[in-house]
Amino acid sequence: MTLTVAIIGRPNVGKSTLFNRLVGGRRAIVDDTPGVTRDWQEAEASIGPLHFTAIDTAGLEEAAAGTLERRMRESTEAVLRRADVALFLIDARTGVTPLDRHFADLLRRSGKPIVLVANKCEGKVASANLAEAYALGLGEPLALSAEHGEGLSDLYDALAGHAGAEAAVDAEDGDRAPQGPLKLAIVGRPNVGKSTLVNRLIGKERLLVGPEAGITRDAITVDWTWEGRAIRLVDTAGMRRKSRVEAKLEKLAVADTLSTIRLAEVVVLMLDGTLGLEKQDLTIADLVVQEGRALVIGVNKWDLVEDRAKALRAIEDRLEAGLAQVRGVPVVTFSAATGRHVDRLMPAVAAQVERWNRRVRTSELNRWLEGALERHPPPAVRGRRLKLRYATQVSARPPTVALFCSRPMSLPEDYIRYLANGFRESFDLAGVPIRFVVRKPDNPYQDNE
Template structure:
């Protein structure tokens, strides 16, 4: 069965970019100038093998006369009438505008299924706008980057909800088969055995290896499968301290590795057990955490370690002391050369990926919030208690939470760490980055019916 998806939103939020992404071609003109799109444009969208009709519309304007803007609005209204589901696109980097709020109210009255699509969500700069999006009262926003193709699987599941129940089982199977591979990057300092590990995983000498440091220059991506699960495996150039990076090629290699981390889902930081966890390793780990990727520590050359207990204890203590923001990060000892514990490493990768994708129900979160604030209330500010009113999960990948409270600026970092540790313990979120956005305001659903 073919359904119709209409893309609506105020001017210049990325509707045409999303349209082009869904149809797989640059059919719609895209420019930073608002109002490029004027007519409805239709195409055949495709997400993970499922096809549907998609309509790109002009930017919504509050005009009801015979002007050009008024006629454009009529075209948009017709697209809404034809749609089985409407995607209201907002620009989270620009934040909510009165026009976003106006048309969210208009769409709620349309009695059509509406999904809130939070575009331009790449990077941490979008987090504040993503949390604000809940105030529109259209449910959980879908974070995407139409330009970079991020968040398309979440968008697929939203569109899937508009399909009659008789078709859902087949679509779920189709989505599971066609979903993109797990993006796995192997990073670390030079000569710790990254390429050797990749070769052992693949079962062939796919990459050059040797005792010389710095053999790998490019980030090499290889499509692979482990126990039937598709994986895009990326070997990267070794990362040295910035002060030691002098040559042009090494600078390019470093930039390529950092870009790989940004687009990975799970990152294995490989160490040499004889050298332990050095300052540069911690720097790399923090890069991974700052980008919100799932992190695993792989301790290589374990077969050659003479005092294993002391080496492992030193690494664990350094991790606990220097990386408290990813408490419980998986630590796997292995030998890339001999192939020891390779299966254990991959099970840790799958486990970290599952935690990174985990979603927690709003009701469960608010019961937890009530319990932890009762056990340890926030400190008072100017004689008045800071009250945490409401909590929801803004997104996964990594788990990101929004808490609405009375005085967000007066909530100390130590209390946020208390909340973060409580979330990890209660909801079993070891090792993954957790982000908590504190916002001032009422429960955005309290007055919605």
């Protein structure tokens, strides 16, 4: 088993900065505002030849029962129980605080191996405060700067002592990695039940949920298996209208969500069934389609809808009008809170991914094209009829067709849409974005220099 390392400490000591440094990218949102991280997230990390799993956690705080802060602390304590070793971070510039002492006592009683890390050790003041850390009773503090990458060699030495042989991975084994999991992003407006759905799918309370809107900030990745297939679920922050996004943290969270959509293979756009399909939902759906991702509409809170037939008809009508470029996007209704009909979602996702990956043989494609041209010939431009020679599918994910035309720049956009809609309908690609790339065929009689 891989070594699991939990990064723990009070708010704003640099846990997410260290997490990003160890995993080699900006996986967690970093800001000077305390309490940015709420849900824990994990990723494969490394320091030189040492490979391990790093977990970024919410800041430890004293909080009353029933509050969001208390649920965040309980989530962090659950991470500590499953970790092999904990990195307890303190802020060397601030020095040891009473809150650091309080949680150091809790960590000692946990029985877990603890590595004390004094972060932000860039200046003279930080070095002077380093001696205070010995009073925590957790051994010698490691001087480190997560922001600048200083002190990682000492952290390597500390973690290597807790790692088994399996934590060091030879470079020769890199090519034997299994095929990657399906990347499934859950997106939508705030408070539509995205985190609740993820918890329901995986069968445990992995993500923080509650009545408060906007609990999720980071894009949280959860590895899961559905019917033997590896799935990488990504829960994202709610996306409000751009005009309403003012706070810096929300802008960072939305940027994280947009990045998640670009990296996903299939996106479930969650709606609140009691509110129906709103303009912002269509904006998000259009973004997913522009990125070429497979799309499924998930309508949550369906148990609270009174006239379900009317509500579903309104959603489908608005999709038909506002998302005509991908007609037939599957719509799945369920209640994430109760679990009713949640089992319908993944079969719809799997079917949509199959369509998104589909390839059509060139012979079938050109027989279809011949029929499409007979039904509706291309227009004449400046008195000359455009000639479409042939077509071939050049890629999938999404299906992309190269169409060879005598004058590519003259082929109208509405005729390309006609072909895309016909292609989608003829080859059972409902709801899948289709891309047509119009090219000019090579002239065999033209000299090639």
